[in-house]
Amino acid sequence: MTHALPADARPLLVRAPGAPLSGRIRVPGDKSISHRALMFAGLAWGETRIDGLLEGEDVLRTAAAMRALGAEIRREGDGRWVVRGAGLGRLREPEDVLDMGNSGTAARLLAGILASHGLHSVMTGDASLRRRPMARVIGPLAGTGAVFASREGGRLPLSISGRADPAPLHVRMQVASAQVKSAVLLAGLNAPGETVVEEPVPTRDHSENMLRHFGADLSVETDGAGGRLIRLQGRPTLIARDVSVPSDPSSAAFPLVAALLVPGSEVLIEAVGLNPLRTGLFTTLREMGAALAIENERIEGGEPVGDLLVRASALRGVVVPAQRAPSMIDEYPVLAVAAAFAEGETRMCGLDELRVKESDRLSATVALLQANGAQVRVEGDDMIVVGRGASALGGGEVRTQMDHRLAMSGVVMGLAAGRPVAVDDVAFIDTSFPGFVPLMNALGAGLSA
Numbered sequence: 059m060t061h062a063l064p065a066d067a068r069p070l071l072v073r074a075p076g077a078p079l080s081g082r083i084r085v086p087g088d089k090s091i092s093h094r095a096l097m098f099a100g101l102a103w104g105e106t107r108i109d110g111l112l113e114g115e116d117v118l119r120t121a122a123a124m125r126a127l128g129a130e131i132r133r134e135g136d137g138r139w140v141v142r143g144a145g146l147g148r149l150r151e152p153e154d155v156l157d158m159g160n161s162g163t164a165a166r167l168l169a170g171i172l173a174s175h176g177l178h179s180v181m182t183g184d185a186s187l188r189r190r191p192m193a194r195v196i197g198p199l200a201g202t203g204a205v206f207a208s209r210e211g212g213r214l215p216l217s218i219s220g221r222a223d224p225a226p227l228h229v230r231m232q233v234a235s236a237q238v239k240s241a242v243l244l245a246g247l248n249a250p251g252e253t254v255v256e257e258p259v260p261t262r263d264h265s266e267n268m269l270r271h272f273g274a275d276l277s278v279e280t281d282g283a284g285g286r287l288i289r290l291q292g293r294p295t296l297i298a299r300d301v302s303v304p305s306d307p308s309s310a311a312f313p314l315v316a317a318l319l320v321p322g323s324e325v326l327i328e329a330v331g332l333n334p335l336r337t338g339l340f341t342t343l344r345e346m347g348a349a350l351a352i353e354n355e356r357i358e359g360g361e362p363v364g365d366l367l368v369r370a371s372a373l374r375g376v377v378v379p380a381q382r383a384p385s386m387i388d389e390y391p392v393l394a395v396a397a398a399f400a401e402g403e404t405r406m407c408g409l410d411e412l413r414v415k416e417s418d419r420l421s422a423t424v425a426l427l428q429a430n431g432a433q434v435r436v437e438g439d440d441m442i443v444v445g446r447g448a449s450a451l452g453g454g455e456v457r458t459q460m461d462h463r464l465a466m467s468g469v470v471m472g473l474a475a476g477r478p479v480a481v482d483d484v485a486f487i488d489t490s491f492p493g494f495v496p497l498m499n500a501l502g503a504g505l506s507a
């Protein structure tokens with residue numbers, strides 16, 4: 059197997075800190091909400107102020123793309139971002155190729171905007187993103203009348219000839235994906251009439267919440283089985299509204315699991331987003347016996363948030379049901395690390411979507427664990443990890459494959475294991491969690507990079 063590293067790869071050797079992790083931290087803003095804030099603000103009339111925007115590389119790609127489409131976006135000295143929207147239906151044609159870097163969310167959501175405006179555009183990304191499937195958005199978005207040309211298998215680069223008069227869409231989701239749902243809703247915004255999304259398995263609803271926040275007419279009906287029917291009335295007047303971005307629960311996952319696994323640790327993570335469609339990891343860790351308390355629950359900027367108080371805990375294996383997967387989809391690599399230290403077997407069910415993330419996260423997570431002495435196997439779409447003591451774990455290399463979540467999971471493995479862990483490239487952590495290493499060091503992790 060080849061093991062190609064980018065020229066600017068940043069390796070890191072991670073050792074157990076030898077003392078508990080402790081302190082109070084705040085992790086960066088939610089990545090999903092940050093992308094959406096920039097996109098909806100860019101389509102609105104007036105000036106939107108965004109507090110707490112994630113300044114990770116993925117989100118900066120969305121900012122650059124929205125600028126290329128005519129939105130004015132600036133960062134003020136106090137860290138607040140201000141967007142003067144171009145207005146729905148009034149975007150300008152980008153002069154050059156839109157490079158979405160490592161970000162599936164940026165590429166797929168933007169495809170919905172581009173398909174529903176009368177302009178021609180070409181989108182590309184880095185080597186990881188160019189491998190990821192775009193047919194899942196091209197298929198439904200073709201219903202607008204837009205014309206797409208992609209590489210084989212619907213891969214980037216992708217050219218889009220959008221429609222100034224897009225047809226509204228009626229889509230029944232074939233895959234549980236908030237990115238696909240959001241692409242359809244974004245396209246439906248500029249289509250006269252009603253766009254409908256049938257979602258048998260609910261996924262994160264930040265787009266729905268934010269569309270309402272900006273004044274769109276959107277309704278959600280739920281059926282008895284948890285499915286959702288979303289109706290959006292096209293061509294609303296979107297009006298700039300201030301946005302406050304909560305801390306990202308998917309980023310909180312890494313210091314949280316590290317604190318659970320490093321003996322004696324006690325860590326407080328402030329103001330973490332607690333949208334119920336994002337908190338599957340917290341539910342699962344509690345089922346595993348984690349001492350994880352949620353304090354000071356409140357609503358900030360329209361989303362529930364709370365402080366997570368976590369103490370090192372002896373974990374036991376559990377079965378994680380497939381229905382929970384969308385609410386913790388990005389957390390499986392670090393949950394698998396936690397499971398490697400738990401007593402007994404953890405079975406994580408229904409992980410097919412992990413195969414199409416920044417890497418094939420299912421096989422990459424298996425490789426991460428196996429290289430570090432854990433017992434792991436895959437049966438169909440399930441991953442099964444049998445836990446062992448810390449002294450039996452570590453000593454291996456983690457190949458991160460341009461995937462930030464694998465890099466951070468490798469770091470957590472190294473902090474908890476009996477032997478050091480070599481992570482081949484931590485550079486991609488900046489896509490979602492800038493400042494990860496110093497923040498972990500503020501807790502006493504003692505990382506050298």
Ligand SMILES: O=C(O)C1=C[C@@H](OP(=O)(O)O)[C@@H](O)[C@H](O)C1
Nearest residue numbers: 090163234235236237238387388
């Ligand atoms: O809509 C979003 O912001 C996201 C949805 C999920 O992807 P899928 O929609 O592909 O499941 C998730 O993995 C990604 O990190 C962010």
Ligand SMILES: C=C(OP(=O)(O)O)C(=O)O
Nearest residue numbers: 160161162163164388415
């Ligand atoms: C899957 C992820 O992001 P994206 O799809 O936006 O690249 C992630 O952040 O784990």
